[in-house]
Amino acid sequence: MSVETLKAQINTVETAFKSSLEKSAGQDGLEALRIQFLGRKGALTDLFKLLGSLPAEEKRLGGQALNQLKNLMNQQFQDRMNDLGESRNEQTFFDFSLPGDVGYVGRIHPISTILREIKSCFTSMGFSVRQGPEVETEYYNFDALNISKGHPARDMQDTLFIDESNEIVLRTHTSPVQVHVMESQAPPVRIIAPGRCYRRDTPDATHSPVFHQVEGLCVDEGVSFADLKGVIQTFAKRMFGSDMKIRFRPSFFPFTEPSAEYDFSCMMCKGKGCRVCSGTGWVEISGAGMVNPAVFKSVGYDPEKYTGYAFGMGVERIAMLVYEVHDIRLFYENDMRFLKQF
Numbered sequence: 001m002s003v004e005t006l007k008a009q010i011n012t013v014e015t016a017f018k019s020s021l022e023k024s025a026g027q028d029g030l031e032a033l034r035i036q037f038l039g040r041k042g043a044l045t046d047l048f049k050l051l052g053s054l055p056a057e058e059k060r061l062g063g064q065a066l067n068q069l070k071n072l073m074n075q076q077f078q079d080r081m082n083d084l085g086e087s088r089n090e091q092t093f094f095d096f097s098l099p100g101d102v103g104y105v106g107r108i109h110p111i112s113t114i115l116r117e118i119k120s121c122f123t124s125m126g127f128s129v130r131q132g133p134e135v136e137t138e139y140y141n142f143d144a145l146n147i148s149k150g151h152p153a154r155d156m157q158d159t160l161f162i163d164e165s166n167e168i169v170l171r172t173h174t175s176p177v178q179v180h181v182m183e184s185q186a187p188p189v190r191i192i193a194p195g196r197c198y199r200r201d202t203p204d205a206t207h208s209p210v211f212h213q214v215e216g217l218c219v220d221e222g223v224s225f226a227d228l229k230g231v232i233q234t235f236a237k238r239m240f241g242s243d244m245k246i247r248f249r250p251s252f253f254p255f256t257e258p259s260a261e262y263d264f265s266c267m268m269c270k271g272k273g274c275r276v277c278s279g280t281g282w283v284e285i286s287g288a289g290m291v292n293p294a295v296f297k298s299v300g301y302d303p304e305k306y307t308g309y310a311f312g313m314g315v316e317r318i319a320m321l322v323y324e325v326h327d328i329r330l331f332y333e334n335d336m337r338f339l340k341q342f
Ligand SMILES: [Zn+2]
Pocket: 266, 267, 268, 269, 270, 271, 272, 273, 274, 275, 276, 277, 278, 279, 281, 282
């Protein structure tokens, strides 16, 4: 055998090796390649065996060519192994079993949820939703609602005046919206006015200086107290279930005549008597009544032609009953342990 024949075989093996190396994939592929070309019974070993059949004077040249091939194959094989190792190391640092960064999924505040349900209930009965300013003049907050100067509701204890002359107030109820609406349109009127109200209350389990009210107003010809009771009854059943009962107790408000407080049968004990209802079986919700003719006069409606009813409710109060929350302050503390429950 001549050294030229050996070199031709070296070229063949080298080409095959490079081509296989290019195609090989992964740890297993490289191991198979190593056995095929560099193993004890591999192609390189076979070539070295041919060295013995060369004429003595050509053995040195043949040996050099074989060693070149051996170095080249080892080098290229090692490079490939290193590449694979690096990518494997990168993967080791990425531990798929680690917990990920989970973003908070927001949710609707319980007060907003109840407010939406209240709105949905009344809009389904034909009421439209109207908003008004939270900063009011004394006139809209009191005078136009037949609450004259000297009435206890105007007392500094209850009201947050924001100017020295006591003419601008943070509204103490959403009733001023009634007046704005009646001033801006002729009857019929059928609205609810939801929103924030402000009073100088010291916070405790049932009082907060900021709270939410929904005020309702219906004005038309021939509107009676029976219509008011029907609307409140429908609301009670829709909010708390079909076995809910309502009752009205005589009361006084300057802007309604006659006036009433209305109660729902206790949703906790179903009227049997429990801690929430102080054993009475009834839970006080808010006030209502037929709109006082004096209010109609102040907005230019003819009290001989039109009658109307108005009612109010505290949104926090409803939310506390629906969710069985016993302290109103929990709604405003933004404690995630509380809010996550809704
Ligand atoms: Zn009860």
